[in-house]
Amino acid sequence: MDDLPVRVLLVAEDEADYCLIQQWLSQIGRNYYLEQVTTVDSALESIAGQQHHVYLIDCDLSQPDRLELLRESVLNGYAAPVVLLVDSHQAAEIADGYAHFTDYLIKDEINPSLLERMIHCAMQQYQLRNDLRRATQEKRQLTRALEMLRKNEERYALVIQGSDDGIWDWNLQTQEIYFSPRWKSLLGYEETELTNHSDSWFDCIHPEERDRVKQEISAHLAGTSPRFVSVHRLRHRNGTYSWVFSRGIAVRDVTGEAVRFVGSLTDITPWKQTPGCRIAGITHDRLTGLPNRDWFTSRLHQAAALSRQDPAQGFAVLFVDLDRFKTINDSLGHWLGDRLLMEIAQRMLTCLRPCDTIARLGGDEFVILLEEVKTQEDVICVTQRIQQELSTPFHIEGHEVFVSASIGIVLSNTHYAHPEDLLRYADVAMGQAKKSQCHGGYEVFQQGVHADGVTQLQLKTDLRHAIDRQELQLHYQPIICLRTRRLIGFEALVRWQHPRYGLIAPGVFVPLAEETGLIDALGQWVLREACRQMRQWQLTIPQGPSLTINVNLSGKQFTPYLTQQIHQILKDTHLEARYLKLELTESILMSNADSAVATLRQLKQLGVQLAIDDFGTGYSSLSYLHRFPIDTLKIDRSFIHRVDVDGEQLAIVRTIMTLAWNLGMDVVAEGVETSKQLAQLRSLQCEYGQGFLFSKPVDPDSVLSLITTPVDDWQPRSLMF
Secondary structure (H helix, E strand, O other): OOOOEEEEEEOOHHHHHHHHHHHHHHOOOEEEEEEEEEOOOHHHHHHHOOOOOEEEEEOOOOOOHHHHHHHHHHOOOOOEEEEEEOOOHHHHHHHHHHHOEEEEEOOOHHHHHHHHHHHHHHHHHHHHHHHHHHHHHHHHHHHHHHHHHHHHHHHHHHHHHHOEEEEEEEEOOOOOEEHHHHHHHHOOOOOOOOOEEEEHHHOEOOOOHHHHHHHHHHHHHHOOOOOEEEEEEEEOOOEEEEEEEEEEEEEOOOOOOOOEEEEEEEHHHHHOEEEEOEEEOOOOOOOOOOOOOHHHHHHHHHHHHHHHOOOOEEEEEEEEEOOOOHHHHHHHHHHHHHHHHHHHHHHHHOOOOOOOOEEEEEEEEEEEEEEOOHHHHHHHHHHHHHHHHHHHEEEOOOEEOOOOEEEEEEEEEOOOOOOOHHHHHHHHHHHHHHHOOOOOEEEEOOOHHHHHHHHOOOOOOOHHHOOOOOOOEEEEEEEEEOOOEEEEEEEEEEEEEEOOOOOEOOHHHHHHHHHOHHHHHHHHHHHHHHHHHHHHHHHOOOOEEEEEEEEEEHHHHHHHHHHHHOOOOOHHOOHHHHHEEEEEEHHHHHHHHHHHHHHHHHHHHHOOEEEEEEEEOOOOOHHOOOOOOOEEEEHHHHHHHOOOOOHHHHHHHHHHHHHHHHOOOOHHHOOOOHHHHHHHHHOOOEEEEEEOOOOOOOOOHHHHHHHHOHHHHHHOOHHHO
């Protein structure tokens, strides 16, 4: 715990209490992080969220609801340790409520040493209570688990007795197999016949399929396929053969080794004997008769396992998506659309060899597994043959229909962790083929070229958990007064410390947040954290300069509720509105200029400062600019980049600055990276600058040294004025 900050929440109305306790905690020297809320509702919300390690509650008996609600939270097991802060005359009066809390402190007797001991003891007591509660819960869970096991065994016995499927249970350590009575009866044997040995099964498998079934079982037990799925023939006692569908899954120990193998066997002979029926609904698609996803995945795992054993046994996966099929389907009607899909499936089959597998995933999506592949050219040849075959018009009930398909290709020599990854890669390549071709295109997946597409699919999923897992962090880039050489504020820039991909910039994940609807939660977190951090710096350096914190807003955040949200965040973090500056782009303001003016005026009434970010790159807002109550224009870095060598860029910057001054606005030049750029900006009398010449964005700990050090002394020295 010494290495991590101890998060302490103070529930008190008086900010002086916060300042006093913050001063005491800073004297202790340990890593404490203090926050304050002033209302019961805020305290209960924090307690329910379990965001803090300990709670300091100002126990004011003039508000009996406070003590009662907090008592309920503690009794319900939500809260971390709760220490009551009481006046000396109240100590005796809280005896009834005290037993439910961890401890109490008399305000007049508190000192740093006592406060530290009390927090430490409270956390230890709470941990002991939690350990006891956890042990009790584990005992109850074990009792319930044993009871469920007993009931499950009863259900298992009933299932075996009543199922039409044959059940087997193979103990891989003793090599004994239990065959249910139904399993034996499917082959014409009595319950007492057949030994409990694997030979009883394998000897019955048709000789032409025996080795294949053994390979399928071995692949699953070795962990190279997610389940065992097989269609094969078994010899009946009377000497005839029945078609069966076998399914199974391994039970593994903590090391991942298979110790048990259980499954079922279904007689599908009637289906196999029905003309045109391909074991519908079990391993094959009912409409087209092609294998389904499960069957295809099983075949893919087998091909991958074979390729690992013998790299010369290459294979390829093709992801086929019909172009404009929805339009065709809507025009023909779904019944004729289904007929078209059946004919498309048959045409693609004519392009493949017996060793290849084609499956329908659903809708108008198909996947193809090409085995015994030698070169990429061979795969492309098959792909072009499929597209050529599909280009011939289809004649459906008097309708002439033209079809094309976009195809994504991935080869077995592509690096992958699991065979299913190849399906995703082929899907990504197919999507690229649709973008790069009008119709009928194909694209070969290349790890480097298409890595972004695969990564984005994963990032969208990971982003949903990033806030809860505390993977987001803010970095802060200084903004400098070019005339006085003094620090005047920071821009907060969010970063995502992804556990796999490392530090990710906002340009990558903010668009994903907007696509997935997570931008509001992300924006709220950034605003709250930036305001909290600024307030923390103010308390840490009370005699420091008056600084502002700039926070960028997404267009999705610019709603009628924005002012209310900002007001609540400022209230919760105790930051005065004048220290917050919101940065918006021209595009956000001009998307609905009239409503934007109203929202901006509300924010100005709140006391917040406003800036237009990246000015000059968005919509032309000149006709509206005088109506917007803007404090600052930030000139986009694209203009600053060549301001020292390009006369046109220099003229643009000068015009923007003149426009801003005439409207009573400040100007900040973004992206200042060289001394020549700085000299040119100072000659134009530009007021403020921001960029790598002064400092890159830094973490919160590094900010303190920037605040307390003159800008001329910042390192590296080559970046001085």
